[in-house]
Amino acid sequence: MNQKRVILEGSHFMNGDIACAEGAIAAGCRFFAGYPITPATEIAEHLAQRMLEVGGIYVQMEDEIASMAAVIGASYAGLKAMTATSGPGFSLMQENIGLAVMTEAPCVIVDVMRGGPSTGQPTLPGQQDVMQAKWGSHGDYEIIALAPSSVQEMFNLTIEAFNLSETYRVPAIVLADEVVGHMWEKVAIPPAQKIKIVNRKKANAPSEAYAPFMPDDDLVPPMACFGEGYSFHATGLTHDEHGYPQTSSSEVQQKLVKRLCDKIRKNADKIVRVEEVLLSDADIVVVAYGIVARAALSAVRKARAEGIKAGLLRPITLWPFPENHVAKIAQQTKAIVVPEMNCGQLVREVERAAKETPVTFLSKLGEEPHTPMEIFEAIRRNS
Amino acid sequence: MRIEIRFAGFGGQGIIKSGIITATAACIYSGKNAVQTQSYGPESRGGACKSEVVISEEEIDFPKVIEPEILVVMSQHAYNEYAENVKTGGIIILDPEMVPHEKELKNVRVFKVPATKIAEELGRKIVANIAMLGAFVAITGVLDKEAVKESIKVNVPKGTEELNLKAFERGYEYGKNLLKS
Amino acid sequence: METVMAHPFAKYLREAMMPHIWCSGCGNGIILNCFVQAVDELQMDLNKLVVVSGIGCIGRAAGYVNTNSFHTTHGRPIAFATGIKLANPELEVVIISGDGDLFAIGGNHFIHAARRNIGIKVICANNFNYGMTGGQQGPTTPVEALTTTTPYGNIEHPFNLVHLAAASGATYVARWTTLHVRRLTQSIKKLLQKEGFGFIEVVSPCPEIFGRYNKMRTGLEMMEWFRKVSAIENFSDPAKAEITPERIVVGEFVDIAKISYEKLIHEKIAEINEKKMQW
Ligand SMILES: Cc1ncc(C[n+]2csc(CCOP(=O)(O)OP(=O)(O)O)c2C)c(N)n1
Ligand code: SF4
Numbered sequence A: 001m002n003q004k005r006v007i008l009e010g011s012h013f014m015n016g017d018i019a020c021a022e023g024a025i026a027a028g029c030r031f032f033a034g035y036p037i038t039p040a041t042e043i044a045e046h047l048a049q050r051m052l053e054v055g056g057i058y059v060q061m062e063d064e065i066a067s068m069a070a071v072i073g074a075s076y077a078g079l080k081a082m083t084a085t086s087g088p089g090f091s092l093m094q095e096n097i098g099l100a101v102m103t104e105a106p107c108v109i110v111d112v113m114r115g116g117p118s119t120g121q122p123t124l125p126g127q128q129d130v131m132q133a134k135w136g137s138h139g140d141y142e143i144i145a146l147a148p149s150s151v152q153e154m155f156n157l158t159i160e161a162f163n164l165s166e167t168y169r170v171p172a173i174v175l176a177d178e179v180v181g182h183m184w185e186k187v188a189i190p191p192a193q194k195i196k197i198v199n200r201k202k203a204n205a206p207s208e209a210y211a212p213f214m215p216d217d218d219l220v221p222p223m224a225c226f227g228e229g230y231s232f233h234a235t236g237l238t239h240d241e242h243g244y245p246q247t248s249s250s251e252v253q254q255k256l257v258k259r260l261c262d263k264i265r266k267n268a269d270k271i272v273r274v275e276e277v278l279l280s281d282a283d284i285v286v287v288a289y290g291i292v293a294r295a296a297l298s299a300v301r302k303a304r305a306e307g308i309k310a311g312l313l314r315p316i317t318l319w320p321f322p323e324n325h326v327a328k329i330a331q332q333t334k335a336i337v338v339p340e341m342n343c344g345q346l347v348r349e350v351e352r353a354a355k356e357t358p359v360t361f362l363s364k365l366g367e368e369p370h371t372p373m374e375i376f377e378a379i380r381r382n383s
Numbered sequence B: 001m002r003i004e005i006r007f008a009g010f011g012g013q014g015i016i017k018s019g020i021i022t023a024t025a026a027c028i029y030s031g032k033n034a035v036q037t038q039s040y041g042p043e044s045r046g047g048a049c050k051s052e053v054v055i056s057e058e059e060i061d062f063p064k065v066i067e068p069e070i071l072v073v074m075s076q077h078a079y080n081e082y083a084e085n086v087k088t089g090g091i092i093i094l095d096p097e098m099v100p101h102e103k104e105l106k107n108v109r110v111f112k113v114p115a116t117k118i119a120e121e122l123g124r125k126i127v128a129n130i131a132m133l134g135a136f137v138a139i140t141g142v143l144d145k146e147a148v149k150e151s152i153k154v155n156v157p158k159g160t161e162e163l164n165l166k167a168f169e170r171g172y173e174y175g176k177n178l179l180k181s
Numbered sequence C: 001m002e003t004v005m006a007h008p009f010a011k012y013l014r015e016a017m018m019p020h021i022w023c024s025g026c027g028n029g030i031i032l033n034c035f036v037q038a039v040d041e042l043q044m045d046l047n048k049l050v051v052v053s054g055i056g057c058i059g060r061a062a063g064y065v066n067t068n069s070f071h072t073t074h075g076r077p078i079a080f081a082t083g084i085k086l087a088n089p090e091l092e093v094v095i096i097s098g099d100g101d102l103f104a105i106g107g108n109h110f111i112h113a114a115r116r117n118i119g120i121k122v123i124c125a126n127n128f129n130y131g132m133t134g135g136q137q138g139p140t141t142p143v144e145a146l147t148t149t150t151p152y153g154n155i156e157h158p159f160n161l162v163h164l165a166a167a168s169g170a171t172y173v174a175r176w177t178t179l180h181v182r183r184l185t186q187s188i189k190k191l192l193q194k195e196g197f198g199f200i201e202v203v204s205p206c207p208e209i210f211g212r213y214n215k216m217r218t219g220l221e222m223m224e225w226f227r228k229v230s231a232i233e234n235f236s237d238p239a240k241a242e243i244t245p246e247r248i249v250v251g252e253f254v255d256i257a258k259i260s261y262e263k264l265i266h267e268k269i270a271e272i273n274e275k276k277m278q279w
């Protein structure tokens, strides 16, 4: 097959969902399982066409539970795999996201957030799944979630999500919102060889000696896939390094769950990404992510034009939360403003990291995202 | 400079397409930055429909239209909804056949382009939005004519390029004449 | 002198997982045994075999066979297996799971996998109840049977699994009891060689719980019930094969040829890319 013909390159004008789908293909994703839901459907529709063109698999499952299960299966069979959904489907996926965490299956879940709870407002944007992304499955775990705020980032961060997921053998979530998913912007796609692609560490021990959950120094175990000559067992039950269930050993439980958390926590410095704008002398800092960060940037510029020393800290990685960045800026600044399209989710993390520095929360529900003016007013009131 | 444009009408008129053609022309064929957003959902399935474009030489922070300089409007309903929201000194381009009732508006210039009629003369009512786009380019001058034509070629269904370009030219001529008069 | 002989099937089992969790008299061991026998007779490449199960007593089977194996969440082995099979069609993917796992919580996945004709093979241990959680009513519990959640007798109608499988589009459908060891083994061999979605129901004793509640306290008593009421009727109408206390129709019900989903999708991929090359 002629690869050049099927992998996009150059400048394209496209919407966020399609950019996400193309990002997946560029990242080497060759398996998509999903179930239609607004405002993520275009990802599935685009991949229904494109996956087959690049020799990959697209399958529409009977629901999101099945989609997530199929993604883990495909990942264990050796393919980079993804699903895409919105709030209601994301809720259905949670149990199996936990299975992916426990069995350390690299995979990517895209959640194009709309208004909830329940069926909510299917065609309006929201940022209401931020905590679900972190805590949605039962048990203790760490996970990675990235929040794109442009169509270009829908492309870039989908690739990044695959890279991080493959590196740490953990599900990575692209936490987008309806506006970013549906708006059209230019996306510049570099030649394939210029795009950084990370693939999972392969098992290299002889098959008799292979212990599927024996970590290397980075706390991540090399991965064998089905059919590669290693016969191994994986289970959602608490298991030892060999993958064998140990359902009544507190020692094994502690060791495993701690490692699953620590492989992310101890590598957080390498995972966390933020954008910092005009922070060095800022008296007031807006912490915003996703589409809201675009309004925040506009507001910060307006404030600067009016002589207010405002800055923007944009978490690109929502999970692990960039708490060191927030803690550091909290020491330098007088006040923090956090606009979110929810009733207060990431703001809790900001407050925790900001300690004494006052944090003002700016909620927006049920309509378009905050306007620059609304955020500017909050900057002015708090400066 | 940031320019905000709103295309409005009802579903099925190609309103969304107009926005995409405009934004593509700006960012792929004119070296500018552009973002297109749209009202989505029930509205894009037959009811009121809008497609908004922000064009700028600089990086575009906020991608949504706040107060447009230009409103291109193809239904009475959309006119009623958005006519008063145009920036002072701005432009409204409307199809008089689709917008028979106008309001008293101050500080905006109104241009009437019989796009539906032009399209009907070409035998396909469906290209009215493209005729409107031609007039829009002629009247506002925000985009280079050739860039928009390139954009039309890649954004319309295969086999309809010629028809669409014809509609564009007709609309463009009509707009040019309006400016002269 | 004591001689320890290696069991002929030792290589198929994970010693480190032993002892198994199953009660004495349980039918699960028989099912696993028949499966291993079939794999052995077919000389299957263990590297290409993946055994998947859900959660339940029988769900532990995946861990016991010394091949690629995955123990998924409750109800989801079919969906998980779908991902494996499509990602790598060369793998032979077999699901061994329970009636609750496959037909209550996972029922939707079953009918859709059968409808799509994904090339995965499902072996269901039907013990008429949720063994793992202590014997609750499930989708195959007979009317009037006693379970921990039907203390006054079950008033729900059970699924006729072979009828459900046939109606959903499975290319191979059979039912046996754990009494029919030889036939079950041959049937599993056939199942493993079929293209598309295949299904075997194995009526299996759970003396520890289901039997205890329903006056069959030992595995032997349950097997005695199977012996008394089961009748082999190959290719009879699956719609008429409802299991009742008086009658268990066993045998093959469906054996048809139908192209599998994975073949179709790979044909499509080849077709699309051929077209591309012609440009
Ligand atoms: C989501 C979820 N709900 C409930 C359970 C508890 N649970 C574990 S096994 C099981 C039933 C198993 O029944 P079956 O599939 O018939 O297997 P058996 O134990 O009878 O072999 C249930 C309800 C679970 N593990 N996960
Ligand atoms: S509870 Fe029933 S099904 Fe479970 S192991 Fe015991 S006998 Fe077997």
Ligand SMILES: [Mg+2]
Pocket (backbone or CB within 6 Å): C056, C098, C099, C100, C125, C126, C127, C128, C129, C130, C131, C138
């Ligand atoms: Mg059972």
